[in-house]
Amino acid sequence: MKKRVICLLAALCIVLTGAAWAVDFQDVTARHGMVSSAHELASRAGVEILQKGGNAIDAAVATMLALNVVEPNASGIGGGGFMVVRFAATGEVVFLDYRETAPASATKDLFASEQAKAEKWSVLGGRSVGVPGQVLGMFTALEKYGTLSFAQVAEPAIRLAEEGFEVHPMQTGIIADNFEKMAAYNDLDRSAFFEGGLPIEAGKTLRQPGLAKSFRLLAEQGPDAFYRGPLGEAVVASVNASGGAMTMKDLQGYAVKVGEPVQGSYRGYQIFSTPPASSGGTHIIQLLNIMETFPVSSWRHNQPQHLHTLAEAMKLVFADRGKYMADTAFVNVPLRGLTSKEYAAKLAGKIKSDAVMVDVEADYPWTYDNQKAMAYVGGTDDQHISTSHFSVVDAKGNIVASTNTVNYFFGSGVVVPEYGFVLNNQMDDFSSDPQSVNAPEPGKRPLSSMSPSVVLDPQGRPFMTIGAAGAWRIITAVSQIIMNVVDFGMTMDEAIEQPRIFTYASGGKRGPLRMEDAIDPDVAALLEWRGHNVEVQPRGGYYGTAQGILFVDGVMHGGADSRRLGVPVGY
Structure with missing residues (x-):
């Protein structure tokens, strides 16, 4: 036990020194x-x-x-x-x-x-x-x-x-x-x-x-x-x-x-995003609801406590996604339950600072929903890295994501x-499993993760429009970018360019904790020591490629992902 504490303290000392990582963050600004x-x-x-x-x-x-x-x-x-x-x-x-x-x-x-x-x-x-x-x-x-x-x-x-x-x-x-x-x-x-x-x-x-x-x-x-x-x-x-x-x-x-978007909030900021046949908006709100129960802004960005908690929350969200999400024209989905603050608090209670979840089953959001509970087989084969997102704001303040x-x-x-x-x-x-509610059927929309989103500030004013490409990583990329701005006070481009992580749970088991190599290698080592099955990969489009616009004192601040050929243009 003593040896473990000494190793932990040593690792923390290394982590706190930070890694040498530099990116030229440059918001494009415009008023019209x-x-x-x-x-x-x-x-x-x-x-x-x-x-x-x-x-x-x-x-x-x-x-x-x-x-x-x-x-x-x-x-x-x-x-x-x-x-x-x-x-x-x-x-x-x-x-x-x-x-x-x-x-x-x-x-x-x-x-x-x-x-x-x-x-x-x-x-x-x-x-x-x-x-x-x-x-x-x-x-x-x-x-x-x-x-x-x-x-x-x-x-x-x-x-x-x-x-x-x-x-x-x-x-x-x-x-x-x-x-x-x-x-x-x-x-x-x-x-x-x-x-x-x-x-x-x-x-x-x-x-x-x-x-x-x-x-x-x-x-x-x-x-x-x-x-x-x-x-x-x-x-x-x-x-x-x-x-x-x-x-x-x-x-x-x-x-x-x-129709109407799915709605939620994060620390008073209102979020409007995509309902089914996209899973994206629902699970962005669910992930942020879980993270809202933790003092994220008091943690150091992309350091062990931050990334450990975020990774554990991602597992819980994807376990639910795999079981419950589908085209609502074909099956009832517990959307209110999945986006419930109370349900998120229950899930957050499963996250321990000194333990890593290996077995991760979906929970039961029906308790927090007003629909009759249904049992069905979910599943999807959404693993590609393509897609393209854009954000637009005009002179009158109309917003498109x-x-x-x-x-x-x-x-x-x-x-x-x-x-x-x-x-x-x-x-x-679609799922290749014929028993899945996401199996192909005439006229059915396949499940997606695309999440064009609009965020308002606590006073109801436009704050951000954001979205990304990257399949499942859309959910995690957009969530991390929103937290980067709200919790860590980053600019739009700075928030987009930050190195990201991704993990999930499927079939009751955790997936690998994947992280971009721009994250401090000592942080990766400490997370692996803690019990995460870490896979470090080159910075790139796998982790999502995002484009967004942030409103600061009436001025539009555009950011676009250098993981792609993204460029904001304003006037």
């Missing part, structure tokens, strides 16, 4: 409007629309389209996503769900066979493609809340697609990493992403005339071009030619959901010929 996205050219496209008199919703659609051009691997009209909008005039917050849905051909056992697993049906080719929702999501947002036409907001993206942009080495690397699946489903000689059968080189100009043609068709014909016209016919043909079974009826039956995806980088690997957009492989976010 701002867009923070994963690529500077997309941010500039959104700001261009703001400067032409568009509102935040107009700019959001412009940014979304431009991201399709400059990050075709991560999001686009072949995918789907979520949007949270706060209106300055009324304070109302609305949620738009244009997540992909399973086609009518989907069955619960679609991915259960050994053949399906061996041939990776859920991630490669036509069987992996969900019915895309982003096009109808954009038009719904514009028609309900925008001030400009689709043709007007699409102008910057069409220009980018036709004139092209310089390819970054990171983008060449992503294309190269996905060469095999792209080659399996596309004629590389006709692909904009390849030259002479090889990935387009960094420094070259990437032009996408097919994508520009798609946007022009949408400007001329509206969403019918996609759901009833030539774009949709091309989607169906591409899906079916690559092993899937989709029909025009699947596209014609797609609907956007408009939006996260969009084609799931894996380059999705299913299928690029629609002639029109140049990537088709998602969102069907992989």
Whole structure:
């Protein structure tokens, strides 16, 4: 016992000296409007629309389209996503769900066979493609809340697609990493992403005339071009030619959901985020509720007590996510229980400062919910690192947070010929277990972790808009960023750039405690000594890539993740 105490004190002395880690934190500031996205050219496209008199919703659609051009691997009209909008005039917050849905051909056992697993049906080719929702999501947002036409907001993206942009080495690397699946489903000689059968080189100009043609068709014909016209016919043909079974009826039956976000609070700050079919908002609130019971601000940031408690809380949250979270159109989910302060206090009581949980079962949030308890099998296969988030604020103070995806980088690997957009492989976010409530069914939305969020200060004023890419790590990244600002007083960019951790529980057992190598190695050693199964990894997109805007004394402060090519732009 004496030896253990001496070792602990020695380790603490090492930890308190801190690690040598330096990043150039630099908020971009503006007073009139701002867009923070994963690529500077997309941010500039959104700001261009703001400067032409568009509102935040107009700019959001412009940014979304431009991201399709400059990050075709991560999001686009072949995918789907979520949007949270706060209106300055009324304070109302609305949620738009244009997540992909399973086609009518989907069955619960679609991915259960050994053949399906061996041939990776859920991630490669036509069987992996969900019915895309982003096009109808954009038009719904514009028609309900925008001030400009689709043709007007699409102008910057069409220009980018036709004139092209310089390819970054990171983008060449992503294309190269996905060469095999792209080659399996596309004629590389006709692909904009390849030259002479090889990935387009960094420094070259990437032009996408097919994508520009798609946007022009949408400007001329509206969403019918996609759901009833030539774009949709091309989607169906591409899906079916690559092993899937989709029909025009699947596209014609797609609907956007408009409703209320999930709500919670952290130390008096109000949080508005995504309800199911995203698990993200609910479990961000749950994680922050647990952490709210601890004196986080009195701890040293990213030091042992802070990271130990945070890791234990993450395990409890993901244990519940795996058991209870699903599409609420198909099953009752105890959302009130999962976001209850009382339930969080119960879970926090399981966290011990001197012990590490190895066996981590889901608890029972039904006690704190007003629905009849249900027993069911949860589960999801959400493990990718793709997706793209952006945040927008206009001169009137309207706020948009939006996260969009084609799931894996380059999705299913299928690029629609002639029109140049990537088709998602969102069907992989369903469970391969036919008994799971997250098994594929016609019209069901697969479970997501995307969490575009808006945060108000204790006086009800806009405080932050934040979101991230990175599958399960979206939940943990957004939570850590919010705590970095609220508990540790960081600026927006400083909060985003901090090294992060991630862990989870699944099947009743803990996962590894993964942490970026920018965290003090002595902290990692002490956590491992304490009993955590630590895995140190290089700093990168695995831990989520975030973009956000923080309001400080009426000034917008933008931050964007250097783990991606993120850049905020304001005026």
